[in-house]
Amino acid sequence: MDIALKEKTDTEMVFVVSGVTVPFINAIRRICMMEVPKLAIEYVNMYRNDAKMFDEVLAHRLGLVPLAADPEFAESLKMPEECDCEEYCSECSVSLTLRKKGPGVVYSGDLVSETPAVKPVYPDIPLVKLGDDDELELEAVAQLGVGREHAKWEPTTACAYKYYPRIEFSEDCDECLECIEACPRDVLGEESGKPVVIDLENCSMCKSCVRACDKRAIDVGYEEGKFIFRIETDGSVDPKDVLLKACDILRDKAEQVITFCEGG
């Protein structure tokens, strides 16, 4: 297996992996999306809500606010199903409070966390509008969860792979350059009057270039066992940590199978 990093920011990571199968790469993708835990608001104790929005709707909006947690702190929190408490306690949850008086808009940044290790990723998400003298007072309780249970616990906003494209020109090319114009993603360019590939990894294999070529001199395909993998998160977890955690989860599953086989 060969792996090469292409891009990395706080919320996005792109890498090229080769020498793997679709089932393997798809297992990693599904675990990244559905089984890597993150924090999200699960309970809301509403003390006062004068806003013209039902408590349930506001609670739902709060649930979707991405929360960033210090990785070590998140690791120390128990998953709710592993905790002995009835609903939530200090071992499996983090409390955030919100108090605001109108007029004005309540933003995600108005949530005050009990610990500096947890805070909303983006402080400027509008939650609800308060009229003159309207008051809002609530406690929001965040817990760890997984995307399989609810999309609010999904750390990735996009997690996908595509086959690594392959573009070839044949000798029949009469250098009409129609293919360059036809490509919607600027994959092709011109060099000494000939069409050449200038941005291969941007190719989506739409084959617009193939259709534009009267001579059928261009062929678009893909490389077997080679993929471009992209992970984008909502900012709550670093994409590299999502991938690492997904690999840990896959390894744990494999180890359970090994233990079962050795035991039998």
Ligand SMILES: [Zn+2]
């Ligand atoms: Zn608990």
